[in-house]
């Protein structure tokens with residue numbers, strides 16, 4: 536059977552029967568570790584990091600950085616891998632920051648995002664030597680200044696700017712998209728205003744500007760539009776306030792394949808286009824191009840992930856719908872319930888059978904919205920005990936997992952060089968009651 540398996544790390548066993556991931560048979564992994572099970576292909580993660588680093592260095596030179604947006608998938612082993620690969624990271628909470636710290640990640644190479652950092656968050660981050668705060672609002676600017684002053688340090692910050700680009704219509708809108716909860720809009724004058732205020736804070740060093748516009752982007756267009764607006768602003772701020780932007784972080788958002796109809800991203804080609812455009816634009820504006828940073832999350836880890844489930848029952852309601860219930864659900868994958876995310880699924884122990892029954896794959900939560908994916912094709916013979924594999928689950932799955940219905944979260948098993956190991960163990964029911972004081 537000639538199927539599009541989305542990513543080169545997905546394959547079928549020699550006898551045609553079993554789904555394989557990172558060269559390993561998923562039925563063996565399910566037997567060894569149980570289900571539901573998150574698999575992560577460590578070699579793929581590393582390959583994605585290297586592809587990014589090569590692409591940005593080729594396009595922008597040695598000063599370019601890649602910051603892994605760790606909200607996509609945050610656990611200790613992940614930060615060790617990022618450290619080993621020479622990546623920076625973004626964190627958005629004290630929890631992520633502490634996890635990175637515990638992994639020995641050098642926090643001087645980390646950005647702290649979030650639209651609401653408490654005084655305690657700010658103090659904790661400084662105590663742990665965070666490299667940069669990405670300042671999102673005026674209250675935060677003064678709070679970071681106060682904490683830096685109290686310690687007698689100079690803290691590096693970036694300012695989060697809203698460039699006014701609509702990522703869906705790919706248009707620069709003069710008044711729209713200033714309605715984001717994140718950052719300071721250029722159009723309203725808020726961005727210029729905060730820059731002036733930041734520049735005079737005695738304990739802050741404003742290193743540059745940050746923005747993040749796209750999601751599931753497969754070409755350079757939205758980055759070119761964003762760079763166009765941001766470089767103009769950077770040039771204006773130099774003329775009007777003598778501000779030199781050393782670092783320009785243009786965010787993340789590159790796409791991955793959830794469905795065979797999704798395009799394949801040419802990362803290196805995209806970066807080359809963005810790099811050529813930015814160099815030419817900076818020259819036209821008479822400014823030096825700042826060091827450029829990208830913040831990919833999804834595209835570093837998504838297709839390095841797969842989830843395995845065991846089927847519990849199949850309920851056919853003739854002329855209406857066929858339900859296939861699996862032993863996980865919105866607790867380990869909330870993305871369809873949250874925003875209708877698409878997925879590709881297979882019966883992992885019967886790849887040789889025609890996938891010809893239209894069905895809706897549902898979880899085990901007491902919630903009718905607990906759907907992994909509606910209207911997918913699985914073999915009509917699928918039954919209790921069979922194995923279902925859901926592809927492209929490395930990003931925003933474990934990191935969004937919950938204990939709804941007091942379900943335990945699956946383990947994360949890493950695959951590398953034909954071996955497997957547990958990076959995060961399976962939660963137990965005793966973990967669930969461990970916090971109770973009475």
Ligand SMILES: *Cc1c(COP(=O)(O)O)cnc(C)c1O
Pocket residue numbers: 604606607625648747749750751786787788789830831832833834
């Ligand atoms: C979520 C996020 C990213 C990563 O987005 P992806 O689509 O996962 O690449 C990067 N930067 C910021 C500020 C984000 O909030």
